[in-house]
Amino acid sequence: xxxxxxxxxxxxxxxxxxxxxxxxxxxxxxxxxxxxxxxxxxxxxxxxxxxxxxxxxxxxxxxxxxxxxxxxxxxxxxxxxxxxxxxxxxxxxxxxxxxxxxxxxxxxxxxxxxxxxxxxxxxxxxxxxxxxxxxxxxxxxxxxxxxxxxxxxxxxxxxxxxxxxx
Amino acid sequence: xxxxxxxxxxxxxxxxxxxxxxxxxxxxxxxxxxxxxxxxxxxxxxxxxxxxxxxxxxxxxxxxxxxxxxxxxxxxxxxxxxxxxxxxxxxxxxxxxxxxxxxxxxxxxxxxxxxxxxxxxxxxxxxxxxxxxxxxxxxxxxxxxxxxxxxxxxxxxxxxxxx
Numbered sequence: 001x002x003x004x005x006x007x008x009x010x011x012x013x014x015x016x017x018x019x020x021x022x023x024x025x026x027x028x029x030x031x032x033x034x035x036x037x038x039x040x041x042x043x044x045x046x047x048x049x050x051x052x053x054x055x056x057x058x059x060x061x062x063x064x065x066x067x068x069x070x071x072x073x074x075x076x077x078x079x080x081x082x083x084x085x086x087x088x089x090x091x092x093x094x095x096x097x098x099x100x101x102x103x104x105x106x107x108x109x110x111x112x113x114x115x116x117x118x119x120x121x122x123x124x125x126x127x128x129x130x131x132x133x134x135x136x137x138x139x140x141x142x143x144x145x146x147x148x149x150x151x152x153x154x155x156x157x158x159x160x161x162x163x164x165x166x
Numbered sequence: 167x168x169x170x171x172x173x174x175x176x177x178x179x180x181x182x183x184x185x186x187x188x189x190x191x192x193x194x195x196x197x198x199x200x201x202x203x204x205x206x207x208x209x210x211x212x213x214x215x216x217x218x219x220x221x222x223x224x225x226x227x228x229x230x231x232x233x234x235x236x237x238x239x240x241x242x243x244x245x246x247x248x249x250x251x252x253x254x255x256x257x258x259x260x261x262x263x264x265x266x267x268x269x270x271x272x273x274x275x276x277x278x279x280x281x282x283x284x285x286x287x288x289x290x291x292x293x294x295x296x297x298x299x300x301x302x303x304x305x306x307x308x309x310x311x312x313x314x315x316x317x318x319x320x321x322x323x324x325x326x327x328x329x
Contacts, residue, residue: 004319007326011276011291014262014269016189023188023202024180030210031176117231124215126228163227 057153061138064151069100100149103141109134117163127160179219180209186293187229192261193285194233196240208232222295223302230285230303268328275325283318290315 111133117126137152184205191201191208208229217224264270276284289295289303300311 004316004323007319007323008291010268010272011287014273016185016292017198017261017263019184019188019202019205020198023184023206024177027176027180027206027209030206031213116234117227119211119215124217126224126231
């Protein structure tokens with residue numbers, strides 16, 4: 001480091017330009033404004049959006065599952081006439097919806113963005129905000145007939161991790 | 167919560183830190199006024215949260231975070247205005263009070279440093295942060311901070327053989 005001592009000395013002789021006189025008064029004014037928006041980020045709204053999107057995704061998945069069950073439980077109405085060539089499976093209480101068993105859950109995170117440090121309204125320390133977008137795919141399978149049911153929906157998640165400095 | 171605006175301590179703290187903070191913010195701002203806006207927002211936010219002023223790593227991390235947000239917004243605005251303002255002289259005010267030709271050359275060499283080296287140099291030389299504090303602010307290891315500092319000095323020395 002001694003090689004650079006002269007250079008460091010020259011650098012220290014460079015004096016940064018002094019801030020304008022108005023800067024301190026602007027900060028004083030900002031600190032005095034109790035209702036100022038400084039330091040209050042729209043975090044809560046985005047947090048609500050996260051839960052809203054998650055809720056909507058789950059509601060959509062539930063609706064699709066219910067719709068599929070209803071379809072499977074109404075085979076008689078859709079039984080074709082005698083002219084049908086393909087044998088129509090006969091659904092009973094034993095082998096229809098009750099036989100659909102969960103076969104898998106896939107979660108693919110296809111985009112993650114680090115949005116840097118932010119302050120939440122109720123926190124005294126900064127939080128690192130990471131937004132990730134995921135596609136969840138749920139699968140059910142009927143082991144007897146081999147029929148499968150698959151539901152896929154996007155999900156956005158925002159995670160806030162406390163950051164501690166030294 | 168105590169009304170910190172009545173507390174004179176912040177003026178003492180800020181008076182000591184302001185030149186270095188503004189210089190630090192200038193790395194991402196196109197003008198001194200923009201840099202002051204960044205510092206104002208960061209300091210107010212930091213002080214309101216009643217962080218310990220000795221936690222300088224966190225203060226500089228706050229400035230950096232706001233500066234990067236500002237840069238993103240500013241870039242979008244600049245693109246919008248670039249056509250309309252293309253014939254306006256975009257003079258950038260100097261960040262240092264230049265006293266002679268050697269200082270002008272040195273300041274110009276600083277501007278040519280890679281951003282990651284320059285920010286460490288600015289924090290170390292003009293803000294007197296320790297490598298631990300720099301590492302905390304930039305979320306890098308102390309060894310990386312020290313390496314970037316040495317690389318910056320080496321690059322300056324290479325470009326300025328007279329030093």
